[in-house]
Amino acid sequence: xxxxxREIPYKIYLEENExxxxxxxxxxxxxxxxxxxxxxxxGAPMSAEELEAVFCRDxxxxxxxxxxxxxxIPKDILDFYKMYRPSPLVxxxxxxxxxxxxxxxxxxxxxxxxSGSHKLxxxxxxxxxxxxxxxxxVTTETGAGQWGTxxxxxxxxxGLDCRVYMVKISYEQKPFRREVMRTYGADVTPSPSETxxxxxxxxKAHPGTGGSLGCAISEAVExxxxxxxxxxxxxxVLNQVLLHQSIxxxxxxxxxxxxxxxxxxxxxxxxxxxxxxxxxxxxxxxxLRGEADYRFIAAExxxxxxxxxxxxxxxxxxxGHVCPLAxxxxxxxxxxxxxxxxxxxxxxxMSPVLSQLRADGLLxxxxxxxxxxxxxxxxxxRVEGTLPAPESSHAIKAAIDEALKCKxxxxxxxxxxxxxxxxxxxxxxxxxxxxxTMIDFIPSDAxxxxxxxxxxxx
Amino acid sequence: xxxxxREIPYKIYLEENExxxxxxxxxxxxxxxxxxxxxxxxGAPMSAEELEAVFCRDxxxxxxxxxxxxxxIPKDILDFYKMYRPSPLVxxxxxxxxxxxxxxxxxxxxxxxxSGSHKLxxxxxxxxxxxxxxxxxVTTETGAGQWGTxxxxxxxxxGLDCRVYMVKISYEQKPFRREVMRTYGADVTPSPSETxxxxxxxxKAHPGTGGSLGCAISEAVExxxxxxxxxxxxxxVLNQVLLHQSIxxxxxxxxxxxxxxxxxxxxxxxxxxxxxxxxxxxxxxxxLRGEADYRFIAAExxxxxxxxxxxxxxxxxxxGHVCPLAxxxxxxxxxxxxxxxxxxxxxxxMSPVLSQLRADGLLxxxxxxxxxxxxxxxxxxRVEGTLPAPESSHAIKAAIDEALKCKxxxxxxxxxxxxxxxxxxxxxxxxxxxxxTMIDFIPSDAxxxxxxxxxxxx
Numbered sequence: 001x002x003x004x005x006r007e008i009p010y011k012i013y014l015e016e017n018e019x020x021x022x023x024x025x026x027x028x029x030x031x032x033x034x035x036x037x038x039x040x041x042x043g044a045p046m047s048a049e050e051l052e053a054v055f056c057r058d059x060x061x062x063x064x065x066x067x068x069x070x071x072x073i074p075k076d077i078l079d080f081y082k083m084y085r086p087s088p089l090v091x092x093x094x095x096x097x098x099x100x101x102x103x104x105x106x107x108x109x110x111x112x113x114x115s116g117s118h119k120l121x122x123x124x125x126x127x128x129x130x131x132x133x134x135x136x137x138v139t140t141e142t143g144a145g146q147w148g149t150x151x152x153x154x155x156x157x158x159g160l161d162c163r164v165y166m167v168k169i170s171y172e173q174k175p176f177r178r179e180v181m182r183t184y185g186a187d188v189t190p191s192p193s194e195t196x197x198x199x200x201x202x203x204k205a206h207p208g209t210g211g212s213l214g215c216a217i218s219e220a221v222e223x224x225x226x227x228x229x230x231x232x233x234x235x236x237v238l239n240q241v242l243l244h245q246s247i248x249x250x251x252x253x254x255x256x257x258x259x260x261x262x263x264x265x266x267x268x269x270x271x272x273x274x275x276x277x278x279x280x281x282x283x284x285x286x287x288l289r290g291e292a293d294y295r296f297i298a299a300e301x302x303x304x305x306x307x308x309x310x311x312x313x314x315x316x317x318x319x320g321h322v323c324p325l326a327x328x329x330x331x332x333x334x335x336x337x338x339x340x341x342x343x344x345x346x347x348x349x350m351s352p353v354l355s356q357l358r359a360d361g362l363l364x365x366x367x368x369x370x371x372x373x374x375x376x377x378x379x380x381x382r383v384e385g386t387l388p389a390p391e392s393s394h395a396i397k398a399a400i401d402e403a404l405k406c407k408x409x410x411x412x413x414x415x416x417x418x419x420x421x422x423x424x425x426x427x428x429x430x431x432x433x434x435x436x437t438m439i440d441f442i443p444s445d446a447x448x449x450x451x452x453x454x455x456x457x458x
Numbered sequence: 459x460x461x462x463x464r465e466i467p468y469k470i471y472l473e474e475n476e477x478x479x480x481x482x483x484x485x486x487x488x489x490x491x492x493x494x495x496x497x498x499x500x501g502a503p504m505s506a507e508e509l510e511a512v513f514c515r516d517x518x519x520x521x522x523x524x525x526x527x528x529x530x531i532p533k534d535i536l537d538f539y540k541m542y543r544p545s546p547l548v549x550x551x552x553x554x555x556x557x558x559x560x561x562x563x564x565x566x567x568x569x570x571x572x573s574g575s576h577k578l579x580x581x582x583x584x585x586x587x588x589x590x591x592x593x594x595x596v597t598t599e600t601g602a603g604q605w606g607t608x609x610x611x612x613x614x615x616x617g618l619d620c621r622v623y624m625v626k627i628s629y630e631q632k633p634f635r636r637e638v639m640r641t642y643g644a645d646v647t648p649s650p651s652e653t654x655x656x657x658x659x660x661x662k663a664h665p666g667t668g669g670s671l672g673c674a675i676s677e678a679v680e681x682x683x684x685x686x687x688x689x690x691x692x693x694x695v696l697n698q699v700l701l702h703q704s705i706x707x708x709x710x711x712x713x714x715x716x717x718x719x720x721x722x723x724x725x726x727x728x729x730x731x732x733x734x735x736x737x738x739x740x741x742x743x744x745x746l747r748g749e750a751d752y753r754f755i756a757a758e759x760x761x762x763x764x765x766x767x768x769x770x771x772x773x774x775x776x777x778g779h780v781c782p783l784a785x786x787x788x789x790x791x792x793x794x795x796x797x798x799x800x801x802x803x804x805x806x807x808m809s810p811v812l813s814q815l816r817a818d819g820l821l822x823x824x825x826x827x828x829x830x831x832x833x834x835x836x837x838x839x840r841v842e843g844t845l846p847a848p849e850s851s852h853a854i855k856a857a858i859d860e861a862l863k864c865k866x867x868x869x870x871x872x873x874x875x876x877x878x879x880x881x882x883x884x885x886x887x888x889x890x891x892x893x894x895t896m897i898d899f900i901p902s903d904a905x906x907x908x909x910x911x912x913x914x915x916x
Contacts, residue, residue, distance in 0.1 A: 009474040010540040016467040082468040083552070083843040094541070112570045114845040114880070156840040176634075176885035182892050183839050381641050382614040385541040387572040422572070424882040427634035434640050 010093060012255040014086040020250040021073055023243050026281045026353060027066035029288040032360055034066070034239065034352035035327035038314060043458060046324045054221060054323075056138075056231045058129040062240040071243060073125075080124045080157060084113035085247070089255040090419075094383040096403070103406035105399060106263070107419040108252040108279060109386070114180065115150035117389065117421030118275050119235050122244035123147070126233040127154035136229035137161025141191065141216030143170055144344035144391070145177030146421060147235030152186035163230075165191040165219045169210030169339075177425050191216035198222050198320040212336045213347050218320025236272025237317065237326070237351050245278020252416065253282045263294060263416035265402055269394040270298040270307060270365070271344050273351030279418040284357065298354070298365040299398035301373075303441045304337040306330055306350045307358055307365035309448060314458040315349055325458060328355040332451030338441035342370060342429035343390025348451065366398055369440040373397045374433040377423070389421040390429055468551060470713040472544040478708040479531055481701050484739045484811060485524035487746040490818055492524070492697065492810035493785035496772060501916060504782045512679060512781075514596075514689050516587040520698040529701060531583075538582045538615060542571035543705070547713040548877075552841040554861070561864035563857060564721070565877040566710040566737060567844070572638065573608035575847065575879030576733050577693050580702035581605070584691040585612035594687035595619025599649065599674030601628055602802035602849070603635030604879060605693030610644035621688075623649040623677045627668030627797075635883050649674035656680050656778040670794045671805050676778025694730025695775065695784070695809050703736025710874065711740045721752060721874035723860055727852040728756040728765060728823070729802050731809030737876040742815065756812070756823040757856035759831075761899045762795040764788055764808045765816055765823035767906060772916040773807055783916060786813040793909030796899035800828055800887035801848025806909070824856055827898040831855045832891040835881070847879040848887055 027033055036045040051060040062071065073081075092105040110118035130138050137160050142148025148164040155162035164186050171178060171190035178188050191211045192199040198218040202209065209215075217234070224232035235241060256263065266283055268276030276298055286292040298307050306329045316333040317323040330349040337346045350358075357363040370390070377393035379400075380386070388396060399417040406413050423430065432438040485491055494503040509518040520529065531539075550563035568576035588596050595618050600606030606622040613620035622644050629636060629648035636646050649669045650657040656676040660667065667673075675692070682690035693699060714721065724741055726734030734756055744750040756765050764787045774791040775781040788807040795804045808816075815821040828848070835851035837858075838844070846854060857875040864871050881888065890896040 011474070013471050016469070114839065114843060114882075116882075153843060157843075175889070176882075179885040179889045179892065180845060180882075183836055183845060183888055185840070378641055381572065382643070385572055385611060385615075387638060387641060424572075424574075424634075424638075427637040430641055431633070431637045434637065 008091050008259055011088040011090050012259065013088055014251060014255055016082055018254060019078065019081060019086055020247055020254065021078065022070040023073055024246040024250055024282050024285060025065065025069055025071055025243050026246070026285055027239060028069035029285045030356065032356055034356045037324040037326055038458065040316070040321065040325050040456065053225060054232050056126065056129045056133050056135065058132065059126060059240050062243055063238060074128060077125055077128050084120065086251050087112060089252055092384055095380060098379065098383045099400065099403050099407065101403040101407040102410060102412045103403040104412065104414045105403055106416045108248055109419045110248060111386065111389070111419065111422035115146055115153055116424060117146040117150065118245060118248055118278065119147045119150035120153060121247050122235060122241045122274065123150035123154040124157070125244040127151065127158040127160055130231060130233070131158040131160055135160065135231055137163060138231055138233045139163045139220040139224040140233050140235065141165045141213060141220045143167045143213045143346060145170060145174055145425060146344065148186065148188070149177060149180050150235070151233065152181040152184035155186065156184040162186040163223060164188045165193065165216040167191055167211040167213060167216050173428055174425055191219050193219060196222045198322060202320065210339070212319055214319035214333050217318035218322050221318065221322050236274040236347065237349065239353060241274045242277035242281065242351060242353050245274050246281040248275065248278040248418065249281045249283060252279065261414060264413040265295045265297060265415045267297045267299060267395050267398045267402070267415065267417040269345060269391050269418070269420060270300045270350065270354070271391065272347045273354040275418050275420045277351050277354050284362065287362070296363045297398055298363055299394040300365060300367050301341060301345050301394065302367040302369045303341040303443065304331070304346050305367040306348065308367040311452060311455065312355060312359050313455055315455055317349065325456060326352050328352050329358060331448060332454040334454035335451030340439050340441045342432065342438065343426055345391050345394065368394050368397050369442070371433070371438055371440050374430070374438065376400050387423050388419060389423045390426050392420040395419065466549050466717055469546040469548050470717065471546055472709060472713055474540055476712060477536065477539060477544055478705055478712065479536065480528040481531055482704040482708055482740050482743060483523065483527055483529055483701050484704070484743055485697060486527035487743045488814065490814055492814045495782040495784055496916065498774070498779065498783050498914065511683060512690050514584065514587045514591050514593065516590065517584060517698050520701055521696060532586060535583055535586050542578065544709050545570060547710055550842055553838060556837065556841045557858065557861050557865065559861040559865040560868060560870045561861040562870065562872045563861055564874045566706055567877045568706060569844065569847070569877065569880035573604055573611055574882060575604040575608065576703060576706055576736065577605045577608035578611060579705050580693060580699045580732065581608035581612040582615065583702040585609065585616040585618055588689060588691070589616040589618055593618065593689055595621060596689055596691045597621040597678040597682040598691050598693065599623045599671060599678045601625045601671045601804060603628060603632055603883060604802070606644065606646070607635060607638050608693070609691065610639040610642035613644065614642040620644040621681060622646045623651065623674040625649055625669040625671060625674050631886055632883055649677050651677060654680045656780060660778065668797070670777060672777035672791055675776035676780050679776065679780050694732040694805065695807065697811060699732045700735035700739065700809060700811050703732050704739040706733065706736040706876065707739045707741060710737065719872060722871040723753045723755060723873045725755045725757060725853050725856045725860070725873065725875040727803060727849050727876065727878060728758045728808065728812070729849060730805045731812040733876050733878045735809050735812050742820065745820070754821045755856055756821055757852040758823060758825050759799060759803050759852065760825040760827045761799040761901065762789070762804050763825040764806065766825040769910060769913065770813060770817050771913055773913055775807065783914060784810050786810050787816060789906060790909030790912040792912035798897050798899045800890065800896065801884055803849050803852065826852050826855050827900070829891070829896055829898050832888070832896065834858050845881050846877060847881045848884050850878040853877065
């Protein structure tokens with residue numbers, strides 16, 4: 001098998017002028033729309049006015065718009081996209097060979113930018129709308145650091161102040177992520193911190209805590225609403241984020257269409273749902289409109305199994321309960337994954353859009369243990385070259401499992417998965433894996449029950 | 459200025475079938491050939507037989523061949539190249555705008571692979587020829603870690619054992635680089651080590667030393683020659699390495715030719731010369747054949763100024779004096795850059811090919827202080843997105859200086875520079891820069907005289 005004689009190249013790059021010029025809003029094609037965000041005090045749907053106290057104006061519009069199918073991408077954002085997009089669609093010839101599978105495996109690789117992941121797709125959009133509104137800056141939280149880095153890059157480009165609350169344990173374990181953000185001029189604070197009311201309360205209740213994403217969200221929101229000229233931005237979960245991330249799926253679909261390829265199975269890792277939602281959007285749209293059929297699989301960590309073991313219910317988006325309620329698959333806002341869990345995908349909930357699709361039987365999900373995920377990551381690195389992020393490696397593992405099923409059955413399925421990012425800042429986790437000190441952790445039903453107790457009575 | 463309306467896209471990617479299928483051997487067009495390697499014991503040119511005790515057979519052939527102009531790239535190497543090549547040629551629209559320069563700036567970006575640099579281009583070639591010879595494995599040294607990572611990736615692909623001697627201070631300061639190499643199955647030893655005779659001697663003479671590249675080379679060579687089925691491979695300096703790296707320049711030239719662009723100035727950072735030599739090769743070939751004219755600039759650190767302040771003389775390639783002598787611009791094999799020096803480009807000598815071109819007046823050189831280099835790196839990261847390696851940032855700084863000269867004179871020069879890699883494993887140095895603790899160090903004439911005293915009397 002020679003690369004030269006293959007009809008389909010190893011990497012398919014769209015031309016710059018083939019870049020999508022509009023995002024695709026999947027909600028327009030959903031019969032059962034995702035449930036609206038609720039005001040926790042009144043139980044009523046959040047109005048645009050209420051949301052605008054926290055979020056940028058145009059982003060609130062996008063958040064609430066579940067009817068416009070195509071949303072044009074502003075020119076400034078398109079210009080920025082051209083720094084690192086179109087991203088390649090890669091045919092995993094070497095992985096196929098290593099697995100001896102008849103399956104054809106493709107992955108959309110979003111890691112070739114300094115943020116190291118797909119997060120930049122939404123960061124630049126959110127920074128753009130903040131700038132357009134004349135704001136001074138934005139606040140956010142970051143866990144593993146990909147979203148914070150992406151936002152720092154976008155804010156540097158737009159000339160905005162960027163304040164990042166970084167989960168304390170990540171802040172300490174990933175000093176280099178912090179330095180990347182500082183290179184782009186961001187202000188990074190370990191969370192929980194003494195700088196916010198909610199941070200001080202959490203520190204009082206849990207002295208010495210390493211923090212959590214839900215807690216960092218609470219601090220970032222408080223910071224934004226208590227400073228004029230600031231708004232809060234979020235890198236996942238929200239409808240607007242999935243909208244921006246639709247660029248992943250649109251490009252992947254355009255590249256596949258160019259070569260007449262139709263995937264049978266589409267796989268993405270799922271934490272808050274930004275990558276999975278973006279990757280599947282245009283394909284799911286076809287399915288909803290009855291134009292094509294695909295199988296969709298969310299790959300999540302067994303240690304934080306919102307889609308496979310969570311409840312579909314209204315819940316708080318953050319630990320401090322300063323955010324609206326969202327209807328989603330959730331483990332409860334008090335749920336914190338085991339400290340043994342490496343990498344991201346540690347959010348207690350899941351995007352309302354994906355949650356609704358899951359509830360409607362349109363989205364399958366698998367929960368994977370991390371040592372098996374790192375084994376898949378190492379195999380992938382050795383044969384495909386790229387060292388993947390732990391998050392992305394959940395999708396790799398799920399794709400390998402599908403490809404091995406094809407090997408058993410002889411089916412020549414076409415598998416598409418999202419390779420969201422690189423693992424260059426996750427080598428501590430790889431070190432644990434190499435040294436054999438990485439352990440798996442699956443929460444017991446009793447562990448989960450404890451998390452569910454924090455669900456609000458709505 | 460909109461990206462859409464520009465004739466030249468932000469990134470120019472060649473198609474996979476436009477990948478060069480032969481390396482270009484610049485020596486074939488050089489009137490004054492680089493001087494041969496000498497046996498330090500006899501003073502006579504090293505024979506192929508002598509070299510084959512250390513290096514792989516086919517690589518020795520390439521090392522000695524200064525007449526064949528085009529050397530076909532074996533199919534297995536081409537297949538591997540397709541994992542991460544063609545690499546993009548980027549028009550630095552955003553940098554041009556930030557500098558308000560009439561100059562047109564392009565960079566060939568070699569960092570979008572897990573080794574994080576251009577080193578992979580030669581690593582896969584060397585691993586291929588080692589495998590072809592039926593060897594068990596290869597040994598090498600690494601400083602900043604890019605070459606070691608690249609070789610580990612290539613050996614994983616070829617199924618070869620890979621033993622890396624990593625400069626001890628880097629081994630300790632860059633544990634994550636080590637983990638990347640381990641992910642690809644390499645065996646990494648901090649140098650100087652107790653595992654070799656030369657390592658033990660150096661440790662006896664300099665207890666507590668952080669090591670040097672020249673010392674790690676000595677250990678790797680000793681390891682190779684004392685174990686059957688092993689050979690030593692080197693990531694820079696050698697003729698064969700520049701040959702493999704010509705892929706950089708060939709692709710850059712093909713991409714520019716496609717759009718009718720002709721550079722006026724071509725700039726590369728220079729440590730041992732692998733990237734600079736590769737980038738300029740086809741352009742220099744045109745100049746040597748009288749077909750076109752270009753200005754070439756080597757950008758080197760002021761703290762390790764071989765081209766600007768070194769002597770053009772025969773010297774040892776390593777500290778332990780186990781290697782042949784090479785005629786090159788050198789600071790003496792005892793020269794070790796100040797510990798304040800961050801990043802790579804710390805080799806005492808320079809590729810014989812580039813040294814000869816320099817001696818013949820065909821290659822200009824500038825020496826840059828590191829704080830100004832990191833300032834350029836930070837500006838570049840913020841406007842162009844990619845966070846550059848400290849090494850590559852020397853070329854960025856030199857390119858910015860050229861572009862600012864154009865701003866003064868109004869000249870619309872076209873500048874091409876090599877962006878060899880990303881700085882994701884160099885955040886310690888960025889942290890020093892952010893904290894204001896990075897200092898510049900320019901060796902005094904007396905410092906240099908001390909290094910020159912280690913030159914052999916040939």
